[in-house]
Amino acid sequence: MASFLKAALAVTAVLSTFMAPPTSSAAETLRINGTGAGLVVVKPLAVAFQKENPGIIVEMEKSLGSSAAIKAVSRNALDLAISGRPLKPAESAEGLIQKQWGRTPFAVLANRQLRVSGVSLNELAAMYAGSSKWPGGELVRVVLRPNEDVDTKLTRSMSPEMDRGVSAAQARKDMLLGITDDEAFEVVKKTEGAVAVMALSLALSQPNAVAVLKLDGVQPSVANVASGKYRYVKEMHLVTRKDVPAAAAKFIKFLESRKGRALAAKYGVFVTGTK
Known part of the structure; x- marks a missing residue:
C-alpha cells in the first residue's frame, strides 16, 4: 500500500508539470512518457527528431510507467505514451488508440x-x-x-x-x-x-x-x-488519443522511418510497426 501511495503521489506531481502551459508560444510541445524500458530508447530518438524539426519541443519527465502514462494521455496531460503492454478494453473505450512500435529482447x-x-x-x-x-x-x-x-x-x-x-x-x-x-x-x-x-x-x-x-x-x-533465434521479448506500443496531435503523428512517422528504425535497433528495439 505504501508503494502504491508513493507512486500515486509521484504521478499526480508529474501530471501537474505536464499540464503547465508551455514556455514558448512559437514552438509546438510534444509530451511523452511511459515505461522506462521504452523511454531510454525514445530519448536519443527525440534528440534526432528535434534536430530535423526545430519547431517541436519534446518534453519527457521521469518515467511514470505504462499504466500511469496511458491514463495521462486519456486526460490530455500527455500526447504519447510508450507502453510495455497493449491497451485494456476500458482504456480503448476512453478514446485511446495503440500501435505496436516494436520488440526488445x-x-x-x-x-x-x-x-x-x-x-x-x-x-x-x-x-x-x-x-x-x-x-x-x-x-x-x-x-x-x-x-x-x-x-x-x-x-x-x-x-x-x-x-x-x-x-x-x-x-x-x-x-x-x-x-x-x-x-x-x-x-x-x-x-x-x-x-x-x-x-x-x-x-x-x-x-x-x-x-x-x-x-x-x-x-x-x-x-x-x-x-527468431531469441524468442523472449517485451513488446512496445505507442498510445495516443484518436485525435492525434500533429506533433505526435509526426514523431510516430519518424519512429517508423529508416533512420528511426536504425536508431531504435541501436538502443535495443526491433521496430515492427504493426497494429
Missing part, C-alpha cells in the same frame, strides 16, 4: 561483478525457486517486480518452471523489489549477485553497467529477435 541482466556469461532457463528458474549460489560461489539475489507488473507476467510466461519459481520467490521474505524498470535496473547494478529478467534496452542505455547473460546459449540482441 527480454533479457537476463545480472550484476557485472559476477563471473558468469550465461545461464539456462532451468538454472534461472531454480534461482527464482530458491537456489542460493551462482556457479562462481556468489550469493544469488533475485530482483522481483510487483506481481501485477507486465515484466512479472512475462517472466512467468517463459516456462512452467519459471512461473513456479516466481511464485516461490514472491512467497519469501526480504526479497529485493523494483517498482519500476529504472528502480529494478539500479538494484541489479548496485547489488552483488543480483539478477533480473528485464528489457535489453535498459542495459544498452548504460553500457557495461550490468552483465547481459546468454540464455540457453543465445545472446539477447535485436538481430537475434529479428531472426
